[in-house]
Amino acid sequence: MKKLIVFVFVGFLAQLIDGSLGMAYGVTSTTLLLTFGIAPAVASASVHLAEVVTTAASGVSHWKFGNVDRGMVGKLIIPGSVGAFVGACFLSNLPGDLIKPYVSLFLLALGLYIMYRFLFLNGRSPSAPGKRWSNKRLIPLGLAAGFLDATGGGGWGPIATPVLLSNRNMEARKVIGTVDTSEFAIASSATLGFVISLGWEQVNWYWVLTLMAGGIVAAPIAAWLVRKLPSYLLGVLVGGLIILTNTRTLLHAWEAPAPVYPAVYGFIVLGWAAAVAMAIKNGRKGKAANGELAS
Numbered sequence: 001m002k003k004l005i006v007f008v009f010v011g012f013l014a015q016l017i018d019g020s021l022g023m024a025y026g027v028t029s030t031t032l033l034l035t036f037g038i039a040p041a042v043a044s045a046s047v048h049l050a051e052v053v054t055t056a057a058s059g060v061s062h063w064k065f066g067n068v069d070r071g072m073v074g075k076l077i078i079p080g081s082v083g084a085f086v087g088a089c090f091l092s093n094l095p096g097d098l099i100k101p102y103v104s105l106f107l108l109a110l111g112l113y114i115m116y117r118f119l120f121l122n123g124r125s126p127s128a129p130g131k132r133w134s135n136k137r138l139i140p141l142g143l144a145a146g147f148l149d150a151t152g153g154g155g156w157g158p159i160a161t162p163v164l165l166s167n168r169n170m171e172a173r174k175v176i177g178t179v180d181t182s183e184f185a186i187a188s189s190a191t192l193g194f195v196i197s198l199g200w201e202q203v204n205w206y207w208v209l210t211l212m213a214g215g216i217v218a219a220p221i222a223a224w225l226v227r228k229l230p231s232y233l234l235g236v237l238v239g240g241l242i243i244l245t246n247t248r249t250l251l252h253a254w255e256a257p258a259p260v261y262p263a264v265y266g267f268i269v270l271g272w273a274a275a276v277a278m279a280i281k282n283g284r285k286g287k288a289a290n291g292e293l294a295s
Helices: 002-021 024-033 040-064 070-089 094-119 135-152 156-165 170-196 205-228 233-252 261-295
Strands: none
Touching: 002 024, 002 040, 002 156, 002 170, 002 205, 002 233, 024 156, 024 261, 040 070, 040 135, 040 170, 040 205, 070 135, 070 156, 070 170, 070 261, 094 156, 094 261, 135 156, 135 170, 156 170, 156 233, 170 205, 170 233, 233 261
């Protein structure tokens, strides 16, 4: 019974983070399953099967609260689904551990840029009107994010969210809602690939159902939070999460000594907290300035 409560809570927490910041459901849930000795392919299959239901609930909630760019969802779904299906079918033969550090370095750089953007550039207008994302840019993004999502047990949000946020013409809430809504198709395709390659008998239904239960409860709460939180605060929260999760991946890949972990994590968390405080302060200044202009 205690384990049941723990897994439901993990599903709730993972979906609350994923639905409000656009990432981390797969990474959080897969990490937990791996600590219980579940094989990587089986853990990823169980998480993706749970995500079929939780992402559907999340997508409906984000759609209801107006957090979705409908045109972009359609452009992301097809390449993302293809990448997820291929990644799921070949998970056991792919050197995912060799690829992860390079992807994490790229995402870490994006996280730093996003943090800088929402702290120092958020109120400024771009010098020239920005262009919407074209198919030439969305197709490789969808393929890569879907592929790495299936092979790593999570990657759609951590890759798609920061890349889309790097475009200054998209609202943070629209990015998060769009990524979460399109993830339903990616989770479904990955699950199909795992079923073909592993079979239904390999899926641990206990993990799946408990993760589903927690995720379904959290989905509408997360979508409501995205609707209410200002974009500058969402951007800083997402940027900090990207930096923290990818630093963790790099420390594991480089086999850093155990004492290094708490020091690095502590430094990042303190910096993240300071950035959140600065974002709130900047937001209040902006509101005050707008109030003076209006009067």
